[in-house]
């Protein structure tokens with residue numbers, strides 16, 4: 537008989553995420569803009585939920601560890617849009633995030649590596665070596681795609697509204 541698939545629930549997701557998202561350290565991510573107009577806080581929550589959904593019916597996944605690394609994968613704690621920020625953010629932020637996350641939350645070697653390699657293939661020879669690493673690497677790309685897509689939709693709606701306002705004004 538085929539085993540029934542487990543369905544994701546917000547309640548279960550939060551039971552894993554809560555120990556991290558309730559901390560003041562994690563709440564700092566609300567200050568920083570990441571993709572488009574989305575904060576890092578919103579982005580990592582989305583990556584964590586996508587990762588949870590991807591992993592829910594997979595075997596041998598430590599869900600608490602997966603959600604922890606998903607929530608902390610962009611814990612770099614600076615504004616990369618700032619004019620004084622000269623480093624190539626795409627390449628360097630995974631290492632910074634891993635260092636910060638280890639300092640503030642403690643990480644196993646596997647969790648550290650998963651965060652450090654989440655930007656693959658940008659980092660070419662530096663690729664994920666665990667299931668949790670691959671899951672957050674893929675979930676990150678999926679989430680970024682949605683974030684940019686939503687932003688483009690909002691921009692289009694704003695442009696349409698502006699046109700409409702102009703039309704009404706000129707009548």
Ligand SMILES: [Fe+2]
Pocket residue numbers: 609610629630654655
């Ligand atoms: Fe990242």
Ligand SMILES: [Fe+2]
Pocket residue numbers: 579583609610676
């Ligand atoms: Fe990310």
